[in-house]
Amino acid sequence: MARNFLFLLGSTRSGGNTETLARQAAEQLPEGDSARWLRLVDLELPGFRDGRHTEERDRPAPTGDAATLLDATLAATDLVIASPLYWYSVSTPVKHYLDHWVNWLYTPGLDFAQRMAGRTLWGVTALADPDHSAADPLVGTLRHSARYMKMNWGGVLLGSGVRPGEIAQDTEAAARAKTFFSSTPKPAALA
Numbered sequence: 001m002a003r004n005f006l007f008l009l010g011s012t013r014s015g016g017n018t019e020t021l022a023r024q025a026a027e028q029l030p031e032g033d034s035a036r037w038l039r040l041v042d043l044e045l046p047g048f049r050d051g052r053h054t055e056e057r058d059r060p061a062p063t064g065d066a067a068t069l070l071d072a073t074l075a076a077t078d079l080v081i082a083s084p085l086y087w088y089s090v091s092t093p094v095k096h097y098l099d100h101w102v103n104w105l106y107t108p109g110l111d112f113a114q115r116m117a118g119r120t121l122w123g124v125t126a127l128a129d130p131d132h133s134a135a136d137p138l139v140g141t142l143r144h145s146a147r148y149m150k151m152n153w154g155g156v157l158l159g160s161g162v163r164p165g166e167i168a169q170d171t172e173a174a175a176r177a178k179t180f181f182s183s184t185p186k187p188a189a190l191a
């Protein structure tokens with residue numbers, strides 16, 4: 001079945017290593033699959049406030065860039081969080097986007113949880129450290145989030161680089177990128 005990929009670019013610079021690695025992997029998508037790319041820093045999400053247990057609990061549907069992101073998220077069968085490693089975890093724009101999932105979970109009539117269940121979450125990450133275990137907290141954040149949302153888990157494609165372009169020297173990452181999206185994701189609860 002054809003897949004609709006949404007690539008969410010979470011770097012705070014353009015043309016960075018994470019984006020390069022994500023685009024290498026996306027080049028291998030089979031004909032028929034579609035790919036949409038959104039750069040999170042170009043989209044203005046309102047500051048996040050936890051209103052779950054207040055009168056703000058039932059939120060109106062989002063508008064503006066938040067609606068753009070929500071609609072793009074719901075249109076995707078496969079969601080790719082392309083986040084550089086920042087302090088061992090996801091970048092601020094990615095964390096902010098994920099926090100907004102909580103608002104969407106509480107938006108009446110949206111059925112965000114039910115609609116996200118069964119979709120696939122993937123990650124692509126560049127980090128400075130040649131030891132990829134430094135990204136374990138980021139991998140855990142994404143995998144646990146997928147499990148919470150009853151999504152499938154595609155895993156995280158990792159590559160090392162510091163300055164933009166340096167990812168090209170990580171030939172092992174380039175090799176992994178070739179087959180990354182051809183694996184068969186399992187329910188995150190089993191991964």
Ligand SMILES: Cc1cc2nc3c(=O)[nH]c(=O)nc-3n(C[C@H](O)[C@H](O)[C@H](O)COP(=O)(O)O)c2cc1C
Pocket residue numbers: 011012013015016017018019083084085086087088089126127128129134160161162163164
């Ligand atoms: C705020 C910030 C925090 C970072 N934290 C880490 C880190 O914890 N571990 C690491 O290996 N690299 C860290 N780095 C380096 C980046 O992960 C690395 O430069 C990566 O290539 C950036 O990806 P990008 O080119 O896609 O923006 C950090 C960079 C920044 C700007």
